[in-house]
Amino acid sequence: xxxxxxxxxxxxxxxxxxxxxxxxxxxxxxxxxxxxxxxxxxxxxxxxxxxxxxxxxxxxxxxxxxxxxxxxxxxxxxxxxxxxxxxxxxxxxxxxxxxxxxxxxxxxxxxxxxxxxxxxxxxxxxxxxxxxxxxxxxxxxxxxxxxxxxxxxxxxxxxxxxxxxxxxxxxxxxxxxxxxxxxxxxxxxxxxxxxxxxxxxxxxxxxxxxxxxxxxxxxxxxxxxxxxxxxxxxxxxxxxxxxxxxxxxxxxxxxxxxxxxxxx
Numbered sequence: 394x395x396x397x398x399x400x401x402x403x404x405x406x407x408x409x410x411x412x413x414x415x416x417x418x419x420x421x422x423x424x425x426x427x428x429x430x431x432x433x434x435x436x437x438x439x440x441x442x443x444x445x446x447x448x449x450x451x452x453x454x455x456x457x458x459x460x461x462x463x464x465x466x467x468x469x470x471x472x473x474x475x476x477x478x479x480x481x482x483x484x485x486x487x488x489x490x491x492x493x494x495x496x497x498x499x500x501x502x503x504x505x506x507x508x509x510x511x512x513x514x515x516x517x518x519x520x521x522x523x524x525x526x527x528x529x530x531x532x533x534x535x536x537x538x539x540x541x542x543x544x545x546x547x548x549x550x551x552x553x554x555x556x557x558x559x560x561x562x563x564x565x566x567x568x569x570x571x572x573x574x575x576x577x578x579x580x581x582x583x584x585x586x587x588x589x590x591x592x593x594x595x596x597x598x599x600x601x602x603x604x605x606x607x608x609x610x611x612x613x614x615x616x617x618x619x620x621x622x623x624x625x626x627x628x629x630x631x632x633x634x635x636x637x638x639x640x641x642x643x644x645x646x647x648x649x650x651x652x653x654x655x656x657x
Contacts, residue, residue, distance in 0.1 A: 398646050400586045401495055401624055402471045405648060406439045408580055408588045409469075412557035416459060420452045423459045429554040430463050431547050433652070437467040444475035452478070453485065468651045482651050490652035493626045494634050496642035497586075502612060503641045506605025514564035514576075522566060522573040524552045530593040539628065555591075563614055567594075567603050574598040579611035579618075587620025592633065608640065 406422060413435050416423040420443040426435035438459075443452035456466050467490070468474075468482060514523050528548045535542045555564065555578075567575040575594035581587045589611040594604045608625075615623055625642050627634035638644070 397497070397586070397622065398472075400584045401497065401622075401645055402648070403584055404582045404586045404588055404624055405495070405626075406469065407583055408558075408562070408590065409434050409437065409439070411561055411580070412559075413554075418452075418455055420448055421455065423455060425459055426554055426557070429550045429557075431550050432554040433465060433467050435554040435557075436460060436463055436465070437469055439469040440471065441468060441474050441478055443478045446477075449478050449481050453481075464654065464656050466653045466655070470649045470651065472646075479651070482653075485653065487651040487653045489649060491650040492629045493648050494629050495645045495648060496625050496627070496634065496637050497645045498612065498623045498625070498640075498642045499621070500641060502605075502609055503639065504605055505609040506607075507602035509603050509606035509610075510568040511565050511607060511610050512568070514559070514566055519566060520552065520556060523555075523564060523576055524549060526566075526573065526576050526593060526595070527552055529595060533596075537631075563611075564591075565607060565610060565614075567607050569598055569601070569603060572598070575603050575607055577604075577607040577611050579615040581615045581618035581620040585620065586622050586624060587615040587618075588624045589615060590626065592625075604636075605640065 410422065410424040413424050413426040416425065420441065421438045422440040423438050424436065426432060429435050438456060441452060443449045460466055468487065470479065514520060528545060531548050534540055562578055562580045564576060564578045566573050575598065577592045578590050589608060592604055592607065612623055625637050627637060629647070
């Protein structure tokens, strides 16, 4: 595994863990947010290194102690996940839940989009506008078949989990024709590899270069705060990955998620 790929996985775990409780053991990194228990990416295990039967038993016990009362158990895989542990997780009812392609930008963007009105998310009104856009994003994801529908309160929780990362992770809104129509975020990372994440534009405002302008703005922000290479993620098979590739992001690796839901 190359140094860049190793640091990329560290950045992915660091971005998700940022702002939440982090519990480390010899077998895994466990991340928990008691205030947002329904947010999968705020409550998970990563960097799992349990290999022997005894180590795997101990890891599963850690999962239960850490996430007792939660309605899911989630494990992020990486190249270091031991095969016997992955197999045991499958046996215990974990299923492949999500697969994302990671792309990296090491140079300049091929395009910077149109001039757009972009501002950081800072005020209560800004956070409310961000939540409204997230709700539209989540409803669109249901139509696309990415996940089942959920109540609005889950979206509120997801935005609260993101807010706990601020201001280290900076969120930005784009405005056009008097409408807050798009959002994105930037994080410089902790090992020289940063991350830009969570791109969404209302359907009526697509094709105008607003998303590209947001990407350029967040790339600039993360690099101004110390990032070199920058990661961006996309669901495999979804169209944004092609947009990112055209902008200069190259495919680097893939991350998969194992999930077990409890309580039906």
